Amino acid sequence: MTENKDGWDEEILRDLFNARDQQCIKKVELGELDMEDGVYWSQELHGNYSVRSAYRLLQRQRGYWVESDNNSVWRKVWRINASAKILNLVWRSLSFCLPRMSILGQKKVVVDTRCPVCKIESETVEHVFLRCTVAIQCWGLILSGMQYTCQNLHQWWEQALDMSDGGKKAEIATVCWSIWKARNDVVWNKKYTQVYVVIARAKQFLDQWRNAQKSAVCTSYPQLLEGDGSCVWVKPQESMIKVSVDASTFQEFNASGIGIVARNASGGMMVARTVCISELKTDSRNNRSYGDKRSTQLDQGSEMAKGYNRIG
Template identity: 35%
Template sequence: MTVSSLLVVGENRWDEEVIYNMFEERDVNLILSIPLNQNERDVWYWRRERLGDYSIKSAYVLLQEQKNLSVVSTGDRCWKRLWALKLPPKVTHLIWRAAMGCFPTKVQIQTKHVNIDAMCLQCQLEPETIAHAQLTCSFAKECWYKLRGITYGGTQESFLDWLSGTFDSRDTKQRQEATMLCWSQEATMLCWSLWKCRNELVWNQRGSNCYNYSLVARNSKGELLHAKSRCRLGQAAPDSAEAMSVREALSWIKGQQYSTGTCCWRRISSS
């Protein structure tokens, strides 16, 4: 039922006969006491604003409430503490994106119908979700342990839940070591550093999960003929990495068609 069904057809006044037939006396009196505008046409009204004008801010809050992110209780408190941290804007903005699920991890990229391998490049053991990249990856766990002796298990909570819990933490040991603000700043900076290390590994092939080798060819006079350097992704024991590098060197020498020569090998450096 709509309000228009209680009006006289073609007129802007209540249909009292319909109203008396459908409602009790109390409701009838309430309905008939509502004045109807006789001079102005109906206009759009945004109920989320006091003046009825649409605003992006109120629409954003509405969308977050519909996504069940507890914006009023958990989110607002979390955001206020995040923006209050005395850290570079690029750090707080990145953490906000992670908490909102707008982080370009491999799993997130897959949701955009991009066909890529979802496994984490750091550990090669689990899909790269936001919580995994920041908390439960073996590389992340080691960093958290070195920072405060903390180890996060295979928790299923979202990054926003974890961040809110971190800001709300009142652990006695943490209070003795530093203020809560200091701990929040440390945790936020570590999250930013973990993502920076991840990007170094993805885009520049630099990180804790790769090994390097270099090849140099000289003639009998010691003059440089050719040189080659490569960085390979993946975890490998030193002996295995050295063996694979030797294989690459022999294949490279064969490809250069050197007829005679001496192979001098130096142990590779790993990162």
């Protein structure tokens, strides 16, 4: 440009560019406004940098982002009614940021990059959740009858969520968590988990989480401790008494305590008793205190059990 910035400096253009490029440059109209150049972020329409657009750009450069399906699958995933740690695992798997053997191999770490569970092929995210023998058997049991035509994990998730209702979506996500937990048991503890255990653990965790969402902890004690209210008490069946027992030892006082509560089918308390054992003795054969043993020896008297068929 000329010193006045009102046109192209033809002498400089002739020195630096060939005839064709000169003609192309001259076709570019120069603005009439006297404005300073500034930084413009091309990934946003407003030109300002954002973490979201930078993340999308990096994922696209790595080949992990497909414009046609990523936005829809993310919306469906975040609508799953499941625990936060379950959704976090799904997000990490779809973002390909889970630690796995193939990543160590890429970083020149000398390890066996095959799947530690089945030892068939390299441990990628798709293999762990789709092609591993444990994953194949799990999906065959809980997604039987569903046909998939997917090429990657994003497409698999989108098809699985489209063909499932709300409850099944949460079950799928929780089974993914259980599959990953089974994989970690092999890596860190050399413990192999059977398929039915993987599914049972997922269903049990999901049921406990759902029950916890429905219940509220009501107590006069102002300072709740971690884990309070985590167990959900269930009423016994008709003609039954449910007896809840707990015991604890206090080494500093050389004592132990036992608590017993009996409730009927309507949830009403029938009997409540606490027992303190001031002298705590230890059985050297199995290192169990007599106080712990006595906690299991309940007094199921005739008065309390009158009219009931069974005490649980």
